[in-house]
Amino acid sequence: MASPLFLGIDTGGTYTDAVLFRENEGVVAKAKSLTTRHDLALGIGGAVKSVLAQSGVEPGKIALVSLSTTLATNALVEGQGGRAALVMIGFGPDDLTRGGLSEALGADPVIHLPGGHDVHGNETPLNMEALEQRLPQLASAVSSFAVAGYFAVRNPAHEIRVRDKIRELSHLPVTCSHELSSRLGGPRRALTTLLNARLVSIIDRLISSAEVFLSDCCIAAPLMVVRGDGALISASEARLRPIETILSGPAASLVGARYLTGLDSAVVSDIGGTTTDVAVLNDGRPKLAEEGAHVGGYRTMVEAVALRTYGLGGDSEVHIDDRGLEARYSLGPRRILPLSLSAFAHEETVIPVLERQLRASHPGRHDGRFALRTGLPATLSETLQDQERAVYARLGDKPVPLNDLLIMNSQKAVLDRLVSYGLVHICGITPSDALHVLGRQSQWSADAARLGLEIAARRKDGSGRPIAASAEALAEKIVSRLTRQSAEAILKTCLMEDGADTIDPATSPVVDHVLRRLPGIVRFSVGLDRPLIGLGASAPVYYPAIAAALGTESVIPEDADVANAIGAVVGQVRATAVVTVTSPEEGRFVVMGGGEIFAVIGEDRALEMARERARLVVIEKARAEGADEIVLSLHEELDAPEIEGARKLVEARIFANATGRPRIAMR
Incomplete structure (x- = not known):
């Protein structure tokens, strides 16, 4: 008798994956579709419809749908999310300097209220006068609220009263710190609550998109979401606590890696469009981070797998420093739209501009780069400042060359803020474009990729020479850089696991000597004591070379491209x-x-x-x-x-x- 049929969905920064899975059969069908950030249901629909068509399965026979996502992780890594107001009960201004809270808060508003409790739950009287005075103005300036009370894990009464008052007067989402963690440490709990509030709209849109599509397809099955520790949580609970879905995608990939390979001991590295996630498997189980998940520079109180997330992927922004005698390259941490993908969707707009820029006798400052709106609802732009609104108004749903958009130098910072709000995409050259030029990827526009790399290759270094002899030569440099940064990321994660976190592979001369295999009287080498499992669609391209650099073997399972979606349906x-x-x-x-x-x-x-x-x-x-x-x-x-x-x-x-x-x- 066939076991129940499960549908696993993974919504990543670039692709949405879907698998149909049975426990006694494994993967029945799998498919990919581009993630459509402006309307996530389109990407989900494309992938799910494809697996249903491949398998011939009737939608009504699906017994469970499980969703993993990198959207929350990517939002923190890229500095995106809604604007949130933080209400601190019983804390003073000095507490903002602890636990990275001030840096995370940035320009978002904060309100300090008298109140809170002691270690035994006894209260200091709560005074909400300052909150009531500022609520009318804040209700139109932020998209959500975060509330953190002193010793609220012992007595949440004040957080609940403040939450109810905010909901009554603003009708906006409110996150309380006691709902997220039972651990002491007020400022870091407040940080976790603030990040959760910023993520509410992002995860709500994802779950709503999935629910609408599943309903339209007549799939009447419970919808689950993968948490950061690899466990599953109902969609309704994930809506309330979206912060728990940070590292959801990486956690699902670890569960999937274990299922696909059967290895109990391995290093797992999953490369996506936006991030690379690295973790270690011991005895068949991923280790949990004792102090909470660390993402995007923030140490949260969210229980999650002990892994490192790096802003490095196929769609990472390529930075070229041409000021020295030899150009230097770095990738990420920001994701941008590859030129090949931009032209795939807007060929009539992108290709002519790139051709004109390549023919020009004098290069423009922002050649090969475009911007366009992400397509998020217009209501999310209502809180923009005047300068931001002016730049945003000049953008539409088709790419605009940055040379035409940025009239003044100061507008570059304005554009970067719009990107951080999730309202604007930047388009430019990425490792995905490099692979198109080298013939290792072909799903998008190879012509746009070649034009973009030819434009970049003609830039002059400090000696007055072009930084690369051809588009192919530049593509090889970009691929080599991704391989090197990936090796550094994996090595850094393993060193931290060994307690040698004072060694930074990105800056260590010895590690540089090893990875570049430089000759010398003293021979240095590096090796891992276990295989490297490579996951992600581009894993076969990169991980054999990465594993060789790290002195180990690479294991790339057959379904490495959809490991996250598989991991989403085999958890508990x-x-x-x-x-x-x-x-x-x-x-x-x-x-x-x-x-x-x-x-x-x-x-x-x-x-x-x-x-x-x-x-x-x-x-x-x-x-x-x-x-x-x-x-x-x-x-x-x-x-x-x-x-x-x-x-x-x-x-x-x-x-x-x-x-x-x-x-x-x-x-």
Whole structure:
């Protein structure tokens, strides 16, 4: 009897992948479609329709749909997301300097309110006057709110009151810090909450697009989303906590890599259009980041796989420094639209401009580069400043040459802000264009790629010579640079795993000596103790050379191009809950976490109440996250030192864990 049919979807920065999968059969069909950021349903629809057509499967027979995505990760790496206001309860301005919060906040508004709680959940009175005064103005200037209260993980009452007031007066999405993490560390919890608020609109659009398309296709199956730790979560919960989907795509790729190769010990590197994600498999399981996911320069409190995400991929921006005697190249971290892709969609606009720029006797400052709107809803541009609105108004849905768009030097910074808001795409040369010139990719416009690289190749270095003799020569330099930066990224991740994080492969002369294989009296070499699993559509192009540079073998599975989508359907639902017991005075105990605070007389009674609370909370949470056939486990951490010969409970933490397969539609 055939096992249930699952549909896995991975929405990446460049491609959306889809697979049909059965546990007793594996991959039934797979397909790719370009990710359409302005309307994600189009990319999802293209991939899903293709796998359905290949397989001949009736949509109504699909029992589960699971979605992994790099959209949240890419947004943080590229500095994108909606504008959010941060409300800090019981914190002072000095707290903004901790945990990277000030850097993450940038120019977004912040409000400080008196209030908060102590370690035992006792309150300092809350005063919302400053919030009520600023809410009318902020409601039209931001797209969401983040609320973080002092010791809110012990008592969330003030966060809840502020949340309800904001929703009442603004009707905008609000994220509270206690909803995301039960760990102490106010500023970093506030940072995580702020990032979550910025991501709400991005993930909501993705899930809504998927739901609309699935409904139109008559696929009536539960929709799950991959979390950053590789577990699955219901779509409704992912909408509320989109920050948990950062590293969703990489986590799914690790699960997929393990399934596809059967390897228990390996380094896994997944190259996409925007990012490269690197992690280590030990004993068949990815390690979880003990201190929280690190993405885009931010250390969050989100539980996720221990991996490093680098702004390096097939669509990475190519930077050429021609000021020295020899040109230097670097890639990323920003993703731009490849010229080959831009011309594929807008040939009549892009090709003539590139041809004219190539014929010109004097090069323009921004030759080979264009800009166009991403197609996001117009409402997202309503909060733009005057300069931003002026530049944005000159753009449309067709590429505009930057030479024509940027009249003044100051407008370059304005354009970069529009890109960071997710409203504008920059088009230019990328590694994908280099592969088109070299004949290793062919899905888009090779003519545009060649013209773009010919324009760039004629730039002069400090000695007055062209930086490359031909488009092919420049393409080889770009491919070589991606190979080198990928090797550095993988090596850096492995060194950090070994505790040698003071060695930076990008700046180390010894590592440079090794990777360039320079001759010398002293012989240096490098080698990994396990194979390198290469994932991604371009994995066969890059990873054999990368593995050779790192002294190991490359393993590129047959379905490496859709490993994320496979990983999305072979995971489980996992939920956790933490209940804390403290003792503010002799014989009196306070039970906190998962709801109302209780004061209890007697340690045994308090601990038993905490265990029962943890069980109930985690089961309810697992069900909300889509679990079926739940398996429960508990463990405890007690701080109970001996003081003057007598044992005293200072704090007890009860951890409840629930796992289960996702609920499926019964056929």
